[in-house]
Each structure stands twice: as C-alpha cells, then as structure tokens.
Amino acid sequence: MRKLVFLFGAVLCLSLTAVAQDAPAALDASSPASESAAPAALSPSDREPWQFGIGYQYQHYKVLGQTFHNNGFNTDITRYLNNWFGVEGTVAVGFGNTGTPLNLTAKSLFVGGGPHVAVYNNSRLEPWAHVLVGLQHFRFTQAGGLLGSNSALGFMGGGGVDFKLGARVYWRIQGDYIGTRFQSTTQTNYSFGSGLVFNF
Numbered sequence: 001m002r003k004l005v006f007l008f009g010a011v012l013c014l015s016l017t018a019v020a021q022d023a024p025a026a027l028d029a030s031s032p033a034s035e036s037a038a039p040a041a042l043s044p045s046d047r048e049p050w051q052f053g054i055g056y057q058y059q060h061y062k063v064l065g066q067t068f069h070n071n072g073f074n075t076d077i078t079r080y081l082n083n084w085f086g087v088e089g090t091v092a093v094g095f096g097n098t099g100t101p102l103n104l105t106a107k108s109l110f111v112g113g114g115p116h117v118a119v120y121n122n123s124r125l126e127p128w129a130h131v132l133v134g135l136q137h138f139r140f141t142q143a144g145g146l147l148g149s150n151s152a153l154g155f156m157g158g159g160g161v162d163f164k165l166g167a168r169v170y171w172r173i174q175g176d177y178i179g180t181r182f183q184s185t186t187q188t189n190y191s192f193g194s195g196l197v198f199n200f
Helices: 002-030 033-038
Strands: 050-063 066-080 085-097 105-119 126-140 147-164 170-184 186-200
Touching: 050 085, 050 105, 050 170, 066 105, 066 186, 085 126, 105 147, 126 170
Parallel strands: none
Antiparallel strands: 050 066, 050 186, 066 085, 085 105, 105 126, 126 147, 147 170, 170 186
C-alpha cells in the first residue's frame, strides 16, 4: 500500500512539474507581444476601390437580317463602393465581315454602364456579374440604306471569373448576352472574352 501511495505521489509531482514548465510558453504564445508579432492575414476589406480591365472579345451578332462574327476588344472601369458592389462603364469594339452574299465589312460598338457585383474573398478566384445598358452601334461598308450606319438601345448581361496573378493583377474570363433593339424587335447576341484586370 505504501508503495502505491509513493508511486501516485511521484506521478503527481512529475505532472505538476511538466505543467509548470509548459505554462510560461503558453503565456508567451497568448501575450499581446506575440499577437502583434504574428503576420496579419489579408482581409476582404483590403479591396482596392478602382478596377480597370482590357482584353480580347469574340462577338456573335444576328441583326438587321445579317448573321456575322466580330473580333475586337473591350475595356471597362469599375468603381467599387464596398467590397462587393461597384458601378461599371464598358466600351466594346468589334470588326468583322457579314460573309456571302453581301460580303460587307461590319463594325460594332457598344458603350454602356451599370451595376457590377463581385464575390470578393481571400482565394485566387473572384466570380462576378454585371448588367449594363447603353448604346449599340453598327456600321457596314454599304454607304446608305438599311445596312448603312445604325444605332439603337443595347444591353449586356453576364459575368465571369477573375484569376489572381499578382497582388493587383488578375486574368479574366467572361461571357455575356448582348441584346439589341432594331426595327422595334429584340435581337439575341452573345460574346466571349479574356484579358487582364488591374486593381488600384
């Protein structure tokens, strides 16, 4: 019995000694000094207020009795009001050909603006969506008539994903529905694009 009591006492003393040795390390780890020394994690509140994008855009149109594809570029600028909501302005320009039988050179221009919503987070991927309303303009090589120079209401809706390349540089992939209103009817068109986005 005395041996059991002695053994229990020895184990208890060793346990208390181990706890006493670990206590200073635990206190040091939880001290304000150690907290200040730890690296600060990037928080979503660190978003830059401005965003500028530029890139290539493929456009498919079916308007004014013509079906054609344009290659061009788009540029946009967004002013974020908070981490996820901003106001965007976009300009998209395209150049193509209507093909046979008319074989006309076709130029397109869209200028619009509207809300831009993004899922801002600490990962490398940032999904986003936008809805834009503005002016859609087409110009064909035919000097006059129906296929001369035409302008009408245009609207664009879609989104994409930005892939983080650096602290303020992203690679963007996007797709959009493009609606036009010519001759009192709505035409359905679409576009796909890719480019770079800069935050500042």
